[in-house]
Amino acid sequence: MPLGDTALPCTRDDALALDRADPLAPARARFVLPQGVTYLDGNSLGALPKGVAERVAQTVAHEWGEGLIRSWNAAGWYDSPGRIGAKLAPLLGAAPHQVTVTDTISVNLFKLLVAAARLRPGRKVILAERGNFPSDNHIVESVARMLGLTARFVPAADIATAIDADTAVVELSHVNYRTSEIQDMTVVTRAAHQKGALIVWDLAHSTGAVELHLDRDRADFAVGCGYKFLNGGPGAPAHVYVAEQHLSTLDQPLTGWFAHAAPFAFDDDFRQAEGIRAMLCSTPQMLSMVAFEAALDAFDGIAMRDVQAKGRALGDLMIALSDERLAPLGVGVASTREGTRRGNHVSLTHPEGYRIMQVLIGRGIIGDFRAPDVMRFGFGPLYVRYADVFDAVAALEEILKTGGWRAVPAAPAGAVT
Ligand SMILES: *Cc1c(COP(=O)(O)O)cnc(C)c1O
Numbered sequence: 001m002p003l004g005d006t007a008l009p010c011t012r013d014d015a016l017a018l019d020r021a022d023p024l025a026p027a028r029a030r031f032v033l034p035q036g037v038t039y040l041d042g043n044s045l046g047a048l049p050k051g052v053a054e055r056v057a058q059t060v061a062h063e064w065g066e067g068l069i070r071s072w073n074a075a076g077w078y079d080s081p082g083r084i085g086a087k088l089a090p091l092l093g094a095a096p097h098q099v100t101v102t103d104t105i106s107v108n109l110f111k112l113l114v115a116a117a118r119l120r121p122g123r124k125v126i127l128a129e130r131g132n133f134p135s136d137n138h139i140v141e142s143v144a145r146m147l148g149l150t151a152r153f154v155p156a157a158d159i160a161t162a163i164d165a166d167t168a169v170v171e172l173s174h175v176n177y178r179t180s181e182i183q184d185m186t187v188v189t190r191a192a193h194q195k196g197a198l199i200v201w202d203l204a205h206s207t208g209a210v211e212l213h214l215d216r217d218r219a220d221f222a223v224g225c226g227y228k229f230l231n232g233g234p235g236a237p238a239h240v241y242v243a244e245q246h247l248s249t250l251d252q253p254l255t256g257w258f259a260h261a262a263p264f265a266f267d268d269d270f271r272q273a274e275g276i277r278a279m280l281c282s283t284p285q286m287l288s289m290v291a292f293e294a295a296l297d298a299f300d301g302i303a304m305r306d307v308q309a310k311g312r313a314l315g316d317l318m319i320a321l322s323d324e325r326l327a328p329l330g331v332g333v334a335s336t337r338e339g340t341r342r343g344n345h346v347s348l349t350h351p352e353g354y355r356i357m358q359v360l361i362g363r364g365i366i367g368d369f370r371a372p373d374v375m376r377f378g379f380g381p382l383y384v385r386y387a388d389v390f391d392a393v394a395a396l397e398e399i400l401k402t403g404g405w406r407a408v409p410a411a412p413a414g415a416v417t
Contacts, residue, residue, distance in 0.1 A: 022310065
């Protein structure tokens, strides 16, 4: 059944038929999913892949408990950032030696922005996306302040034309966390290079969700998330990509001992490691690293083209059902409607979105809320079914019709939403 404008109306039986025809349906068996839960928040914290718990338990009991310090060599702990980076590289469209797994997005962004600015001395501006995830822009501002540069923010659609001869670095998200809109990596990267600027892509909502071709698109640098669509677990390490031509000239500012050419030589003088290892700073957090490494097995044999296609179809279905059943009840669509330009989540808006989402979660249908009014539904295409999307919309319709959200208190300050 084709999705999009022509697919209406969709019944639950239609959704079940889509699930039966879904080539990715068998991948759902690779996850541990609780009974009675419809999980539509894999864009915030991916579900638990099978095998991860056992791998972590084995690391604790054997590699740590028995191997002790020997495990840094014997169990491959020391080499894990590069090894796991190489395992992840195909999902990024990158050569294996250009990717490492370490730290968090924000910390890696700091490292990359400083390193990139140092490669463009004399230029005065870091150009970034207004409306990006705030953490990114806070880091951009701090880096600019520290280096005596100017941070300039423009809407994503205006980035390419705002780049000029004074732009040192461009930073933006490939998929926006709110609108889900995909930026054209080929076009924006080319625009940066034409003006002599470098570009840092944030892949927080891209890696594991959409097809990526970092090498082909000539991206300079990229950061991505381990705990969202890659299902690496809470606080999973992030990943960093550096283009081949920058690996030898990179000057990474967080010069911890793991960025040293020979950490165990204990030299007084810093000599930066060659290659992607220069992006490390400190001792890898091994329990998180092994969880992430095991989680990546869920992508074995899966083509990212299929993942993106299914995410798009799930989103098309949610938008179509929302237009039909929720729009008359005051729900809007904040994500882009054009499937080819949308990542794997859909944002619906309602002024009482926080309270509505609490009722929905209480019924076991889990999405999240982003202030001021966005109810966000992420589709981990390896485990989300078309019927899940149907059920979520049906539940929203009922909650809105009965006004069940009125009993829920307003959002508590500072809570994780
Ligand atoms: C999720 C997300 C982050 C998370 O940053 P951490 O430092 O890893 O906690 C950063 N940027 C964007 C765009 C995100 O979506």
